[in-house]
Every structure is written in C-alpha cells, then in structure tokens.
Amino acid sequence: MSDTPAIEFVGVHKEFQSHGETVHAVRTLxxxxxxxxxxxxxxxxxxxxxxxxxxxxxxxxxxxxxxxxDGKDVTGVAPNKRDVNMVxxxxxxxxxxxxxxxVSFGLERRKVAKAEITRRVGEIIEIVSLTGMEKRAPRxxxxxxxxxxxxxxxxxxxxxxxxxxxxxxxLDLKLRQQMQVELxxxxxxxxxxFVYVTHDQGEALTMSDRIAVMQGGRIDQLxxxxxxxxKPATRFVAGFIGTSNLLxxxxxxxxxxxxxxxxxxxxxVLVPVPxxxxxxxxxxxxxxxxxxxxxxxxxxxxxxxxxxxxxxxVVYHGTSTNYAVTTAAGPEFxxxxxxxxxxxxxxxxxDKVFLYWNAQHSYPIxx
Amino acid sequence: MSRLRxxxxxxxxxxxxxxxxxxxxxxxxxxxxxxxxxxxxxxNGYAFTGHWQTYVDAIGNYRTQLFRSxxxxxxxxxxxxxxxxxxxxxxxxxxxxxxxxxxxxxxxPFFVSFVLRTISWRQILTDEGxxxxxxxxIGLLGDSFHVLGxxxxxxxxxxxxxxxxxxLPVYVALERIDPRVIxxxxxxxxDPATAFRKVILPLALPGVFAGVLMTFVPASSDYxxxxxxxxxxxxxxxxxxxAQYLATADYPTASxxxxxxxxxxxxxxxxxxxxxxxxxxxxxxxx
Numbered sequence: 001m002s003d004t005p006a007i008e009f010v011g012v013h014k015e016f017q018s019h020g021e022t023v024h025a026v027r028t029l030x031x032x033x034x035x036x037x038x039x040x041x042x043x044x045x046x047x048x049x050x051x052x053x054x055x056x057x058x059x060x061x062x063x064x065x066x067x068x069x070d071g072k073d074v075t076g077v078a079p080n081k082r083d084v085n086m087v088x089x090x091x092x093x094x095x096x097x098x099x100x101x102x103v104s105f106g107l108e109r110r111k112v113a114k115a116e117i118t119r120r121v122g123e124i125i126e127i128v129s130l131t132g133m134e135k136r137a138p139r140x141x142x143x144x145x146x147x148x149x150x151x152x153x154x155x156x157x158x159x160x161x162x163x164x165x166x167x168x169x170x171l172d173l174k175l176r177q178q179m180q181v182e183l184x185x186x187x188x189x190x191x192x193x194f195v196y197v198t199h200d201q202g203e204a205l206t207m208s209d210r211i212a213v214m215q216g217g218r219i220d221q222l223x224x225x226x227x228x229x230x231k232p233a234t235r236f237v238a239g240f241i242g243t244s245n246l247l248x249x250x251x252x253x254x255x256x257x258x259x260x261x262x263x264x265x266x267x268x269v270l271v272p273v274p275x276x277x278x279x280x281x282x283x284x285x286x287x288x289x290x291x292x293x294x295x296x297x298x299x300x301x302x303x304x305x306x307x308x309x310x311x312x313x314v315v316y317h318g319t320s321t322n323y324a325v326t327t328a329a330g331p332e333f334x335x336x337x338x339x340x341x342x343x344x345x346x347x348x349x350x351d352k353v354f355l356y357w358n359a360q361h362s363y364p365i366x367x
Numbered sequence: 368m369s370r371l372r373x374x375x376x377x378x379x380x381x382x383x384x385x386x387x388x389x390x391x392x393x394x395x396x397x398x399x400x401x402x403x404x405x406x407x408x409x410x411n412g413y414a415f416t417g418h419w420q421t422y423v424d425a426i427g428n429y430r431t432q433l434f435r436s437x438x439x440x441x442x443x444x445x446x447x448x449x450x451x452x453x454x455x456x457x458x459x460x461x462x463x464x465x466x467x468x469x470x471x472x473x474x475x476p477f478f479v480s481f482v483l484r485t486i487s488w489r490q491i492l493t494d495e496g497x498x499x500x501x502x503x504x505i506g507l508l509g510d511s512f513h514v515l516g517x518x519x520x521x522x523x524x525x526x527x528x529x530x531x532x533x534x535l536p537v538y539v540a541l542e543r544i545d546p547r548v549i550x551x552x553x554x555x556x557x558d559p560a561t562a563f564r565k566v567i568l569p570l571a572l573p574g575v576f577a578g579v580l581m582t583f584v585p586a587s588s589d590y591x592x593x594x595x596x597x598x599x600x601x602x603x604x605x606x607x608x609x610a611q612y613l614a615t616a617d618y619p620t621a622s623x624x625x626x627x628x629x630x631x632x633x634x635x636x637x638x639x640x641x642x643x644x645x646x647x648x649x650x651x652x653x654x
Contacts, residue, residue: 059554080553081556086551088550089547092547092550092551094548094566096570105555105557
C-alpha cells in the first residue's frame, strides 16, 4: 500500500441546471480516501453524496475542481476508462444475461482470456456464496442473491475502488444486517477500497472505517464512527447520527477545563471545553440518551450534570426502555435505560425525576 | 348457486369476445373457404364442387404479384426498422418531459385518412409537382425522371403509412430499459457502441419483433399504396384480390388468393419467430 490516496477530490464543485435554476449539488469538496479504506458518504437525500459517488465513477463531471484516482487526474475521463466499479442501488443487472454472463461482462470487455475469465468468475461467485447459480437469470433470484451478483460483477474486475450506492436499501431488515456483516467480510478478504453511499446512519456506523457526513453539498464532519457519534461537530451531525439531547447555555465559570453553563434553578450543567472558550460565551452541547441516568426522588446527586424534570412518556423497547422527560431547561430529554439491571421500569408517566450524567459525556458542538 | 355463478363467471366474461370472433372471424373464414372451392359465375351463381384446381391456377397466374408483395413488404419492414429505431431511441432517451408531445406529433398525420394521406403523396411526388418540378427546372433532374409508378414510390408509401406501428413498440421497449443498466455497462468498461450492441439492442429486440409483426403483415397485403402511387408493374397481391372480387367478380379465385396470402404470411411469421427465438424474446419482454 502506498501513501497516495485511492480517491482524491480537490476543490470539486458540481452544479446542475434544473427548471432554469442552478442547483449546487456539491460545493467545493476536498476529500481523500485511503487505500483499502471502508469509507461512507452519509447524509439525507439531496445532500450530494450520490453526485459525489457518480463523479468518482465518471457518470458526472465536476463543474470545477479535479478528481484523482490513485494520484492520476481522471477529471473528464469516460466511465469505461476508469478503474473503479459500481454496485447500483437497484442492482442494474443485465436482465437478458445469466449470472455468469453478468459477472464476466467486465472481464470480456477487457479481453481477458477465456480460461482466466472462467477461473476468476468461479472464484468470486464462491466468495459471494452463489456457487451453482451461474446459469440462472437475474429475475429467477431473490433480492439478496441479485445483490450478491451485482457485488460479484463489480468485484471480479479487481477495481482500485468499489463504489456502492445504497446497495442494501431494497433488502428487508434481517437480510440487510446479514449483508452488512458479509460486505465487511468481503472487503477484508479482497482488500479493495469501498466507498459506500447511504442515508442509514446505523449502517454507516457499523461498517465504516471513516464516515463523511454530508449536508447541502458539503461535508459537515469527517471522522471515524466513534468520533462522529461521540463528538458531533455540528448540530446537524448530532441530530442525524443517533439521537442527541441538545442544550444551550452561557458559560458562567470555567474550572480546570470544565465549564458550568447557565441553567434553570437547581439544575447544573457541566461541559468540558477547550481553552478557546471563555466565560460569557454561548455554548450548545449534546448529550447522548444512553449516557444519562434517571433517578426518582427529591435529592439531586452532587458531582454530575443534573437536570430536574417530569416523565412524559415511557416506551418499552425490549433491550431498553426509552423515557421522554420534560425539563425546566427547555428541551424535552430522551433517555435510554438498558434493561440489564432493572426488571421494572425506573419511573412511570408523571413522576418527578432527576437526570444526571458525567460531565465528560457533555460535548460542546462546534468549538 | 353462488359456486355455480363463480364457475360460470369466466365463461360469461369471454362470451362477448367469443361471439365477436365467431361472427366476424370464424363464419367469414368458413364462408370464404367454401367460396374458394366453388365454381360458377356471378350471373348463374356459384356451387360447391371442391374444385382445388382454383388454388393451383391462382398461384400459377399471380405468383409474380405474390412474390412482389412479400418483397415490398420485407423491404419496407427493413426500412422501417432503420428509420423507426433512431426516432424511438431519441424520444425514449432524450425526450425528457416532452416524450408524450413527441409521440403525439409523430401520430398527428395519422389522424387523417389513410387513403387521403396516400393521395397527397401522389400530389407531392407527381412529375411536375412541388418536389420534382423545381429540380427539373434547374436541370438537376432529366425531364423524363419520375418517381410515381416506381417500386420506390410504393415502398416509400408503405414505409410512411406504417411508421407509427414500428416506432411505438420499439419506443415502448426502449422506454422500459432502466438507464442504470446502461450505466452499469459503461461502468464495466463498455464504450458507448458496445453498450448499445450488448445491452440496449438486445433489450429493444422484443419491441422490434412486435413492430415487424405489426408492419410486415399489413404492408405485404396492402393495396392502397401500389394502387395510388404505383403502376401496372408494381401491382401487389392485395390489388389483385380486390380486383377479382370487385371488378372481375371471380369470387373463388379471390378467396383462394386470400387464403394463399394468409398461409404464406403465417408461415413467414412462424419461421421468423423461430429464427429469432421467440422464447428468449418473450423472456426478456416478461421481465
């Protein structure tokens, strides 16, 4: 493996004309995806993730900027001359060809010898567990099987990078989870860079080495799943990835890197801050629902962030119980309580409760 | 009672169509078959004699016209494929939001009667008409040059009149192709020409197949185009049949010729379906 990124975007901008209006699909994007990385582009529909992927494949040309594959400028190069392959959202298998013909299509275009084609197709079909189905037509297969054919058809060419456009979107939940594990295994086995486009944050978190969260044609945050979940850089990321409790306040005092925020009487909100934050600054913080403890009673625990409130909703989820709690601090809090230790729910609707969490689990957004 | 009704329902539903077929297809067919085996004349009436010789004579006397009809029909069909495919392709892939408008424009001339349209072609192509006249005046064409009365005029008329019957089925087939399948071919190293040959064309074949059926059969048995745009040297079998019925009143020969034409076309269509592998075609069409 070299240090050259498998895929690199430098100042890439893409705009479309739609109904006489200019739509900026991607705005000055700089991005480097490493060799062998499992990289996800995550965001809601219309965020520019698919356009970004299509520019890697060559189906769209950037309006400005440069796209590099393995350090080589490929801006304006036709899709058939790019060493990347794509797995399409609806698979886009050739309906008039058998599984074998579908998978061998790319190799035949590249004039690979017949014997070599047979060998490589057999090999990849085994990897995606479709042995014995070579003669089937795509429409004779289930969605999950078609998905594997699409994967094999792309992987058999040993591309520099594999592009996957919401490949699991059409599968049901069980199959999707199964394929997530499978995809991860296949990626480890073949060692190819995967670029994965999805709007499913769970999928991105479980599979990716790194994630770029996109919104409005820009990358809001780029990082490992853990960084993105634990330290959301923007309000959007905090809300889009999992559930966040957002709190606003003014810094009242800072003691040893821990700021105390203004809060309702009796409450206390602490947050670790970097040196750049000063007393008087306005801060927005995010707290994940599973970090919060819920306690019934009248006496608040002392050394944590504490917010008093009233339980407004209790939803039993099997592995956890979710509480919605209205507070004087403003927002309605969401709290996940693991059902490991408690056979019974901690509180019922209407109970007065205290919510508390370790100061380290408050995260200031955008500082 | 309700079970009886349920069992009867399908038959009741098929009844109107069945009656229609019986009245307007089966009965006339049998009548015509009987007619073709009768002898006599219009004045003294016809009587059934089982005279198969009529068929032998009809084929012997009119085989030139029969072959010519099949030839014209085949040439027209090939020309139709060549002309209609690009039109259908363009509307399907580049028509954008105006697809329906383009299809409507294509069909617009066909709201005018078939015969009227053909006659207006005759006005356009006449020797001193708006096309040939000026060309002759400036000396680009010789004075004796003419289009009317030639096989070209007849075949061109057939092509013009049957164009929508080729464009529409090809368009429908092309329109159904998922654009991502074409992108997939391009992604898998196919240049645009290869993607067309390996993916678009095979997927459009069912449409071409249907288009051929819808144009070759009526074009081969057409009699208007050769009557209006042709001459005695371009007479097609449809004209012969028409003349035998209406002018000569030789009903047995006319009926026999109709059956011969039908038989030849059926054999042609089945051979064609076999050669092209209808099963594959239908499989693709059924996806």
